[in-house]
Amino acid sequence: MPISIQHSLAIIAVTALCTVLLRAFPFLVFGGKKEVPKTVRYLGDVLPASIMAVLVVYCLRNIDFAAAGHYLPSLVSCLLVAGLHFWKKNILLSIGLGTVCYMILVQAVFV
Amino acid sequence: MENMRSKKEYIGFAFRQSMPVMLGYVFLGTAFGLLLQNAGYSFVWAFLASAVIYAGSMQFVLVSLLTAGAGLLNTALMTLFINGRHIFYGLSFVEKYKKMGKAYPYMVFSLTDETYSVLCGTKVPEGMDENKVFFWISLLDQSYWVAGSVIGALAGSRIHFDSTGIDFSMTALFVAIVVEQWQGARLHFPAVLGAVCGLIWLVVLGPDEFILPALCSCVIILILARRRMEPDMGKEEG
Structure with a gap:
């Protein structure tokens, strides 16, 4: 271990505490006895779709267009997943084949 | 009618729902465990970190914080x-989780990107208690993550399997969920807004800093657009 046990534990504890505080924030603010504000209820309905789209961008944030091998594996595999899912609506099939496709592309095609 | 499904049925259904997460969590967890072990920490530490922190990308950063002996403020x-x-993430579940009783704190603690996505996409079958389904999915997801971490720390260096690219399963999960929501939604504005805000802020701020501004702009624009969105939403909710 590079540092003392106490210091390691303290770093893990602080990370855990900050993470759970972030996750608990909306519940601490809106989760009391009072009724949930209408705006929050509305956001609860519409925000997930926005968040998912942002998360896709987040997963792809590190691709660049300097060489085909930097962006084609992700883009091709994402299109495959989307296409499969539109067609078959089977989440395991979409994710499984998409991931296999990506792995083959990064390991064997664009090396 | 009171639903009397057995615990086995609940776990079985939750297991099927959580399978997409399992693949990614076991492999990413393994990568984390291996990394932590290489930094000089045994599997006990991997277990501890994954049990109490439970946040994928942050735990990878944690390894570098530990090796650098980072300060607590930092x-x-x-x-x-x-x-x-x-x-x-909690905004979508405030009302639901409030009524979850003993499981409430755990549900809040375990709301990761992936669990959030799966819960948003889960349609609970007739006769099943949604709270129980949500609880089991959340618990199973974390157990995959913890199991992966421990496996990685114990056996990581002995696994000879080129898993390069397996982390794409998380991207694939989010893409599939976007498609699923797209097909089920009457209004496509929120999804398009998310993609546009994400891309604009990514171009402006770069990969490390774009996500919070992107999410904030989505929230602000959705609130501003509420009047125009709500007449259609009433029907959708039904």
């Missing part, structure tokens, strides 16, 4: 920065 700021997006 650790706190890094965590708030990297996990800031988690603030938004």
